[in-house]
Amino acid sequence: MVGIDEVARRAGVSTATVSRALSGRGHVAAATRERVEAAASELGYVVSASASSLATGRTRNIGVVVPFLNRWFYTSVIEGAQRRLMQYGYDLTLYNLSGVSNERGTVFEHFLLRQRVDAVIAVSLELSPDEVHSLHALGKPLVGVGGPIPGVPTLSIDDLAVSRLATEHLLSLGHTVIAHIGGDVDAEMSFHMPTNRRLGWEAALRDAGIDPRPDLYYPAVFTMESGYLAAKRMLGDPRLRPTAVVVASDEMAIGAILAARDMGLEVPRDISVVGIDDHELAPFFGLTTVAQFPEGQGEGAVELLMHELDQARGDDEATNVPLPFELVVRSSSARPRADRD
Amino acid sequence: MVGIDEVARRAGVSTATVSRALSGRGHVAAATRERVEAAASELGYVVSASASSLATGRTRNIGVVVPFLNRWFYTSVIEGAQRRLMQYGYDLTLYNLSGVSNERGTVFEHFLLRQRVDAVIAVSLELSPDEVHSLHALGKPLVGVGGPIPGVPTLSIDDLAVSRLATEHLLSLGHTVIAHIGGDVDAEMSFHMPTNRRLGWEAALRDAGIDPRPDLYYPAVFTMESGYLAAKRMLGDPRLRPTAVVVASDEMAIGAILAARDMGLEVPRDISVVGIDDHELAPFFGLTTVAQFPEGQGEGAVELLMHELDQARGDDEATNVPLPFELVVRSSSARPRADRD
DNA sequence: CGCCGGCGTGCAAACGCTTGCGCTGCGGTG
DNA sequence: CACCGCAGCGCAAGCGTTTGCACGCCGGCG
Structure with a gap:
């Protein structure tokens, strides 16, 4: 050498x-x-990276912590972060919390906290004040993606506004009976994200002078299958059937579309479906959705981090940067059938 | 500190x-x-990781290189590798080649080759002899997952045997007209993997005394949509319609199932479908498939690496470790309808 | 014309660990 | 009883950079 x-x-x-x-x-x-x-x-x-690190105290390595890997959102965030990091000459060290469920502390104590990374990006993770504190104490910048962490700068979309937008789209098409399939407070996804998306749906309805009916809220976890099952429940009784549904994620929404098909219903003729995410499968299913841009979120997180690393902990403004989102209309939403109601 | x-x-x-x-x-x-x-x-x-690295020459960090991130297979491999690495006290540094298309060299020169990692796991990657050589020259162990790399120990399933098994399952059910939806030689997936899966299908048919008809091979790339389109072509003419199809990946197979449904056909009554992978969505779609276990592959790669790291380049046996696979029968395969042919 | 500031470079002290070598004892062997 | 071997520990020399300080030089300003 x-x-x-x-x-x-x-x-x-x-x-x-x-x-x-x-x-x-x-x-x-x-x-x-x-x-x-x-x-x-x-x-x-x-x-030599190690010699250089030893002398400077910086590793040019940043840790990305995710609760899962096998989900479109996380991999997209990582992809974005990785790309940007590489431009800056940084490496990305991945910590996946799934599979080490009971060992979450290990990740923090034995890896993150050691001088292996200069900073941490936490994706959709609810960090305990302790965890935040110990990172801060080490002078490691920390930014969150996909959900607010108290005391930490965070990038995330305004979930409430997003699902409000989805709902308003349906309202503007003339729907009045609009259901919501959405987040059970899921231990893993945490973050009130599911709750906020439900609240957005309610708010939009109220603004339109419609009282959100609790019986039109169908809880589900964030998987295709759970969306499928929720939709089956929702569509079971033809008398109570809504004309449209706002689904809290595209994966669930796709499940809902499949459920409708299985019941002989046509989307959007019998039921309009709109999701949230703009998942890679959304175009294939013609799913109308509110796009968020996870890759951009990953890039943004890196940008923020680099900024913080530069100015050596100048300001600790725990700003919550709002992220762009965008309604993408495809074929799963349309005006309600004239001959109904 | x-x-x-x-x-x-x-x-x-x-x-x-x-x-x-x-x-x-x-x-x-x-x-x-x-x-x-x-x-x-x-x-x-x-x-201090850097001080320790400097003194010992080892970083306790291993690099994982993938061509994509947004695919079930890769994330699963990574998840398995990560888990096992953590047990060994190693970190996982992720290099994603997508998005740096023209900059592939960068990854090698500026990152891998520098002393940032002790070893490399290449997932479904076709490395040039040069790349392999430079890693070897640096004394960095290298193992491949998901496809043979000349001169490098590799973990992969026997693609030919896998698709042969899938085909034999259908044969054993009584099918004789069995199609194949499978890999175009896709620049990105490379590795002859698609080819081998086609050859397995052909071999099984031949062994059963059936001549594989070229017109029953429908090329597609490895996405749900492409599988869908291929299936539409395949099922278009009722006279030529096969009674079963072996699909080279679950994602494509799911696309095929959706295509059948869209054409008013029932799976498995009108067409049996079997995939390869045991994708996380396979149970939801009742897809019969040949499971491979990517997480196990990731773990195995780590195991191999640790072994090599221990004995300081003792043996360079570029063994190709064959991996387990397993037929998982669900509801998408059945005997052909009695009233046909 | 003298001084000052800053550019361009070198010296050598960190940075925080690992490890070969050497020094003690102590127990076991011939 | 002498000696050998080894467990247990300390000394100090690295490992390969970075960077504060020092020094010489040159141009510009007063």
Whole structure:
């Protein structure tokens, strides 16, 4: 392994100059820099990450913690974060909390808290004040994605506004009996996200002068199957059947569409369905949905982190950056049938 | 940040002894060890990863390279690898090649090859001899998952045997007109995997004395939509319609099931469908499939790596470890209708 | 013309651990 | 009883960078 002193010798300078030339810190004459760069590339020199970390105290490595991996949202966030991190020359170390259920503490104590990462991105994770505190104490910046963490800068969409938008879309089409399939308070997804999406639905209805009927709320967990089952319940009695439904996630919404089909109903003729996410399968199912952009969220988180790393903990404003979302109309939503009601 | 010398002072020993006591290397009296451990935990001491790496030359960090993230197979492999790595006290650094398409070299030069990881797991990746060589030159163990890499120990299922099994299942049910929806040679999935699955289908048919008809092979890429479209083509003409189909992945198979439904056909009455993977959605769709166990593959890769790391490049046997697979019969396969043909 | 500031570079001290070597004892063997 | 071997521990030399400080030099300003 070729080290910095070989480069120094070859370029006829000291190791200090090599370091400065290569890192861009400090003043180095242009000519010298070129000579150093040439020597380095000829020798195939690359700085030793560990030596550099030891000297600077920074690892150029950031930890991303997720509760699951096998979900479109998380992988998308990671993908975005990874791409941006790579541009900055950072590595992404992945911590997946699923599968270590009882060992959540391990992740924090034995990995995160050790000097293996410079900062942490927590995706859809509810961190305990203790956990937040210990990270802060170590001077490790921390940003959350997908849900507010008290005292921590966070990127997330306004769930309430999102499902309000979905509902308003249906209202604008002329629907008045609009159901909601949505989040049971799921231990894993936590974050009031499900609750907020339900509240958005209620708020939109109220604003339209419609009283949200509790019997039109169908709780479900965030899987296709659970959405399917909820939709079956919802569509069972033709007299009580709503003309449209706002579903808290695309995966559940797809389940709902499949349920409708299985019952001989047609989407959107018999029931309009709108989801939330813009999941990769949404186009295939023609699902109208409110898109959020998880990759962008991952990128944004990195951006925020880099900023914080630069200014050495200048400000700790735990701002909650609101994220863009967008209604994507496809074929699963339409005006209610004229011949009904 | 509390360092090793503080611990040493508190335990009344030298730093050398602390190091040995905590790492388990070398001889340390039981009593001393306990004292050191107590001191360490009281002080909340954790070794500095970079210092340790610098001294030992090992980072306790392994790189996992994937071509995509947004696919069930990759995330599952990663999940398995991550879990096992954590048990060994290793971190997982993720490199996602999608999104850096033209920058693939960057990943290798600027990250992998630098001393940031001790070893590499390449998932479903076709590495160039150059890439393999440079890793080898650095003494970095490398194992592949999901496809053979020349000169590299690899874990993968026997694709040919797997699709043969799927086909034999259908044959045993009495089907004789069995189609195949499968892999176009997709630039991204590479690896002959698609080809082998087609060959397995052909082989099984031949063994049963049936000549595989080229017109019963429907190429598709590995997405639900592509499977859907292929199935539509396949099922279009009632006269030519097969009674069963072996699909090269569950996602495509689900697409095929949806296509059948859309055409008013019933699965398995009108067409039996069997997939490959045992995707998380397979149970929901009642899909008969040949399960592979990607999480286990991830774990196995780690196991292999740890072994190689231990014995400091003792043997370079580029063995290709065959992996288990298993037929999972659900409701998408049945005997062909008696009243046909 | 003298001084000052800053550019360009080198020296050497960290950074926090690991580990080879060497020094004690102590128990077991011949 | 002498000696050998080894468990148990400490000393100190690395591991390969970064960076504060020092120094020389040059140009500009008063």
